[in-house]
């Protein structure tokens with residue numbers, strides 16, 4: 001996936017002060033979750049502490065690429081999209097980077113609504129309007145049969161890291177949240193139920209079922225065609241919310257959408 005045409009490639013050393021590795025920066029509609037359909041600027045950082053076999057952002061995780069951008073330049077490019085007042089910080093895993101907090105602070109000071117898309121393994125103190133948490137289930141683990149790159153070398157590390165109840169509890173207690181699960185099929189639901197029970201037991205804040213979202217796994221229209229109805233039925237059966245992947249419906253798997 002290309003980096004944004006406006007994000008010049010430059011070594012990290014050339015950027016003074018706060019900076020982030022940016023894989024792409026683009027204007028689109030929020031395609032997932034409670035704000036689906038909202039015009040938003042997306043800042044996609046590179047680098048991740050997990051390796052989901054199905055990752056739709058391969059060039060931030062399995063083969064990370066980026067341009068290093070100063071936080072000031074990121075903010076300037078965000079502001080160039082005049083009509084947007086929502087910013088989505090995603091990745092990769094954006095919260096592995098210290099300067100994610102610097103960026104969120106500057107965006108908040110400018111009055112932007114900020115959503116952070118996170119795998120829920122890291123809690124940071126930052127001005128976040130919606131923490132969009134997508135805890136990773138066992139079905140995300142890159143077993144040798146499913147590894148997109150090697151032979152399952154990441155499987156154990158991914159398994160050990162994918163759930164951190166303390167981090168999940170802190171995110172739930174400190175932010176407005178949605179819990180957005182990538183669903184590959186009915187076998188994922190018992191794990192979602194059991195994980196939710198665990199998070200509810202460590203968090204002081206209530207998590208209503210309407211803040212629990214089921215999202216079909218799939219990076220193309222064809223994959224979603226094959227899965228979305230089953231996931232919608234599961235949402236009805238369990239009383240959770242269904243979320244589409246509007247950007248995939250609209251633009252399939254095109255970059256910068």
Ligand SMILES: C[S@@+](CC[C@H](N)C(=O)[O-])C[C@H]1O[C@@H](n2cnc3c(N)ncnc32)[C@H](O)[C@@H]1O
Pocket residue numbers: 048054055056057090091092093094117118119120133134180182215216217218219
């Ligand atoms: C690329 S991730 C970046 C943020 C963070 N690392 C995370 O996983 O939440 C952005 C969103 O895409 C979801 N996602 C990634 N690959 C997907 C796929 N193949 N099908 C459906 N959702 C996917 C993630 O679960 C997450 O909600």
Ligand SMILES: Nc1nc2[nH]cc(C(=O)O)c2c(=O)[nH]1
Pocket residue numbers: 028029030031032042057088090091117247257
């Ligand atoms: N349009 C659009 N909406 C999104 N919502 C979350 C995304 C992400 O990759 O985090 C995403 C994305 O990649 N594109």
Ligand code: SF4
Pocket residue numbers: 048049050051052054055056057060061091092093119136
């Ligand atoms: S946690 Fe997010 S960015 Fe990392 S590999 Fe999984 S889907 Fe991709």
Ligand SMILES: [Mg+2]
Pocket residue numbers: 056057
């Ligand atoms: Mg995406």
